[in-house]
Amino acid sequence: MDFTNKTAISTGAASGMGLLFAQNFADLYGNVVMCDINEEVLNEKVKEINAKGKGKAVGVVCDVRDYNQVCAARDKAVTEFGSIDVMANFAGGYALRMLKVDTQQYPEFPDVPIEVFDWGLDVNLKGPFYFAHAVLSQMREQKSGLIINIGSISGAEGSSFGMEYPTAKAGLMYGLTKSIAQYGSKHGIRCVCVSPGPVLTREAMANMKTLMGRAAEPQEIIDLCLFIASDKGQFINGENIMIDGGRNAAPRWCR
Numbered sequence: 001m002d003f004t005n006k007t008a009i010s011t012g013a014a015s016g017m018g019l020l021f022a023q024n025f026a027d028l029y030g031n032v033v034m035c036d037i038n039e040e041v042l043n044e045k046v047k048e049i050n051a052k053g054k055g056k057a058v059g060v061v062c063d064v065r066d067y068n069q070v071c072a073a074r075d076k077a078v079t080e081f082g083s084i085d086v087m088a089n090f091a092g093g094y095a096l097r098m099l100k101v102d103t104q105q106y107p108e109f110p111d112v113p114i115e116v117f118d119w120g121l122d123v124n125l126k127g128p129f130y131f132a133h134a135v136l137s138q139m140r141e142q143k144s145g146l147i148i149n150i151g152s153i154s155g156a157e158g159s160s161f162g163m164e165y166p167t168a169k170a171g172l173m174y175g176l177t178k179s180i181a182q183y184g185s186k187h188g189i190r191c192v193c194v195s196p197g198p199v200l201t202r203e204a205m206a207n208m209k210t211l212m213g214r215a216a217e218p219q220e221i222i223d224l225c226l227f228i229a230s231d232k233g234q235f236i237n238g239e240n241i242m243i244d245g246g247r248n249a250a251p252r253w254c255r
């Protein structure tokens with residue numbers, strides 16, 4: 001794979017899979033615009049990529065919940081590199097964990113303050129929606145582009161406590177991904193959702209069962225994203241692809 005003269009925006013790019021995607025894309029000679037709210041770590045990671053001297057990286061402090069910041073990230077990609085070939089929406093996560101909520105305090109879903117769920121819905125669903133709206137104008141002009149949404153096995157399973165997470169992820173996996181693909185088809189634009197099961201960006205994910213008896217290495221998820229973006233993946237469109245070690249195929253009782 002070679003992404004010379006291609007540009008990707010990656011959100012959640014200061015850590016985990018958003019970072020790994022940016023690192024891999026640049027290793028394959030592509031340019032990356034790395035968006036995150038964690039400015040300090042983001043700057044450090046951008047520097048590391050540029051020090052390698054392969055693809056070029058630019059960091060943009062961008063809260064995906066803020067449409068003006070999203071547009072500024074899009075504009076930075078265009079002024080710096082001239083195109084947006086891949087938009088990869090990695091920023092996200094389970095709100096109760098990301099916001100470090102003390103779950104002992106709240107016995108059930110209706111007890112959790114609504115602000116927690118607002119955050120989760122905004123980051124996980126509204127963020128990719130905002131980015132789709134912002135980058136599609138550029139992609140329409142180019143007559144090309146790919147948007148990769150990151151769903152989750154949770155979107156297919158639901159959750160009785162942190163309900164915002166499966167709600168938002170299901171929105172990406174089915175509604176948003178198909179809708180963008182439908183709109184994009186007349187402009188040469190594709191949209192694909194990649195939905196992981198447990199991924200070892202955190203050790204705790206090793207406890208989540210799969211048919212294969214293990215969680216994924218982050219690289220396994222990124223390899224799929226890169227394949228979809230590469231010349232070989234061009235016919236993949238409008239689809240949600242589970243990459244979950246068979247968890248979605250497991251009988252409900254053994255999950």
Ligand SMILES: NC(=O)c1ccc[n+]([C@@H]2O[C@H](COP(=O)([O-])OP(=O)(O)OC[C@H]3O[C@@H](n4cnc5c(N)ncnc54)[C@H](O)[C@@H]3O)[C@@H](O)[C@H]2O)c1
Pocket residue numbers: 011012013014015016017018035036037038062063064065089090091092093094123150151152153195196197198199200201202205
């Ligand atoms: N790790 C898993 O097991 C797993 C499984 C299924 C799906 N996913 C999804 O994959 C994606 C990446 O997961 P990860 O484990 O690599 O993530 P991570 O927690 O390592 O990184 C998330 C990044 O998003 C950034 N971020 C948080 N809020 C933001 C905001 N408002 N605007 C911009 N950036 C923000 C954080 O600073 C962080 O750098 C997420 O969407 C997650 O829901 C993860």
